[in-house]
Amino acid sequence: MPCAVKQIQVRNYHGIIDTGIHLPVDARWVFLTGENAFGKTAVLRALTIGLFGIRDQNTILLDPDSQSEIAVEIYHNGKVLVNKVEKTNFKPFNYFAAYGSSRLVIQSDRTTGEITGRSTKTYSMFNADGVSLNIERELVLWYLDKDPRYDIVRGILLKLLPHGADIIVDRKNKEILYIEKENREDGGSGFDPIPFQKLAAGNKSIISMIGDLLIRFYKEYEKDGKTDIHPGDFKGIVIIDELDLHLHPKWLRRLPAILSGLFPKIQFIAATHSEIPLLGAPRDSVFLKVTRSKKEGIRIERVHVDFKNLLPHHLLTSPIFDLDEEIIPEANERLSDMRTLDNYYKSLEIDEIMDDLK
Numbered sequence: 001m002p003c004a005v006k007q008i009q010v011r012n013y014h015g016i017i018d019t020g021i022h023l024p025v026d027a028r029w030v031f032l033t034g035e036n037a038f039g040k041t042a043v044l045r046a047l048t049i050g051l052f053g054i055r056d057q058n059t060i061l062l063d064p065d066s067q068s069e070i071a072v073e074i075y076h077n078g079k080v081l082v083n084k085v086e087k088t089n090f091k092p093f094n095y096f097a098a099y100g101s102s103r104l105v106i107q108s109d110r111t112t113g114e115i116t117g118r119s120t121k122t123y124s125m126f127n128a129d130g131v132s133l134n135i136e137r138e139l140v141l142w143y144l145d146k147d148p149r150y151d152i153v154r155g156i157l158l159k160l161l162p163h164g165a166d167i168i169v170d171r172k173n174k175e176i177l178y179i180e181k182e183n184r185e186d187g188g189s190g191f192d193p194i195p196f197q198k199l200a201a202g203n204k205s206i207i208s209m210i211g212d213l214l215i216r217f218y219k220e221y222e223k224d225g226k227t228d229i230h231p232g233d234f235k236g237i238v239i240i241d242e243l244d245l246h247l248h249p250k251w252l253r254r255l256p257a258i259l260s261g262l263f264p265k266i267q268f269i270a271a272t273h274s275e276i277p278l279l280g281a282p283r284d285s286v287f288l289k290v291t292r293s294k295k296e297g298i299r300i301e302r303v304h305v306d307f308k309n310l311l312p313h314h315l316l317t318s319p320i321f322d323l324d325e326e327i328i329p330e331a332n333e334r335l336s337d338m339r340t341l342d343n344y345y346k347s348l349e350i351d352e353i354m355d356d357l358k
Contacts, residue, residue: 001025003095003235004267006080007073008050008300012066014042017297025075027286028260031278032271032300033320034290039298040271043290044098044241046070047269048125050083051093051237056122077235095236097216098125101245103209104201107134121216125241135211136176136196143169153214156231156262160206162251165190178203201246213238235265244274253280275315278307287320 004027009020016039023030032040045061050072054062062068062085074081074093083090098121107119115131117123124130135153142150158164165181170193177193196204217234221227244252257280259268270277278287287303303319316323 001028001075001267002078002265003076003237004074005030005047005072005237005269006075007071008047009069009071010043010046010050011069013046013062013068013070015039015292015298016042016046019297019299021288021300021302023286024284026284028264028267028282029256029285030267030269030288031281031285032269032288032290033273034271034292036273038290038292040290041100041241042298043300044239044269044271045125047072048098048122048239049085051096052098052122053083053090053092054085056120058117059120059123059126061122061126074237093237094220095217095234096121096238097213097236098122098239099209099212099241100124100127100130101242102128102130103132103212104204104246105130106132106136106196106208106211109134109137125239132208132212133215135207135215138211138215139167139176140169140174149218152231153211156214157207157210159258159262160210160255161203162248164203168193202248202251205246209240231263233265234263237267237269238263240268240270243270243272243277249274249276252276256280256285257282275312275321278315278320279310279312281307283308289320 004025005023006025007020007022010016011018032043034040049061050070051074052061054060054064062070069084069086071082071084074083076093076095081091081093083093103124107115118127118129118131119133124132135157139150139153141147142153154167157167161178161180163180163182164178166179168177168179169175170177175195177195178199179190179193181190196207199207214231217231217236218229221229221234243255247255252274253276256268256277259266260282272278278285285307287305287307288300289303290298290300292298305315305318305320307315307318310318315321
């Protein structure tokens, strides 16, 4: 990867006593798993501070007088950068975006200063009321200006929306409308166009987050004088907490591969409670498990699992999730009745055969 986190070390930060991890620079995806309240979000927040620093505009992310120590080693464009938060010459790494668990709201055309403050680069990672930058406003402007970014971004969003048929501009109201299909694969009939506010939560989440990502990276490259860069050439790091929120398993499985296809030079670091996105993870993915104890605090450990041929129940009982005996359904009355077939419909066929034999 042209851009990746190589190492993170954290001490004395929000339940983390002393932990760290080395990562291979070819990891397109880094997944964090762990039980609720075990510290996944704390790890992602520490990483965010290590990348960007203790201040985001007027917001203090870490008290300068605290005893916390955070260091992040980054590989970027053939160079190794080391950021330590205690250094006075700390230089923020700007080619990154961070998203917390709340990502359903985008800025309106009448955004106030207060709302703007909730749209800074790191706000969403540390607060539950984050507001994403408004990709719809940019799309309308690009459309009216005949800017090629309109077609590029429209195409990206359509690839990411499970039932997206089209994205159009209502010229009269200067508004973006979305057209969905019954069945995307079979080219089913389209529904009536609807605005962002009427979309399902899963679609809102994707548009909000990826739209925000696109705007932030475009702006960073514009600062460097690169105004015609294609998103496929964006190089950076994107952090996502609770990747699985609002998404159906069918689409959640496909999302990592789609994102890596659209943004092949971006490393994604994501926390999840679900095994489903791991089923669609690129082969060079890395899995980290976050644990917690009173003695050692929050710790990160790498789990080495050959996941390419594993099914969901294999992943659930692997060291990644440690579900072991808990995977047995509560409704199961006898262990001998437990279904071990790989496919639900095969199970139904066996039931029919057994009924015929009775």
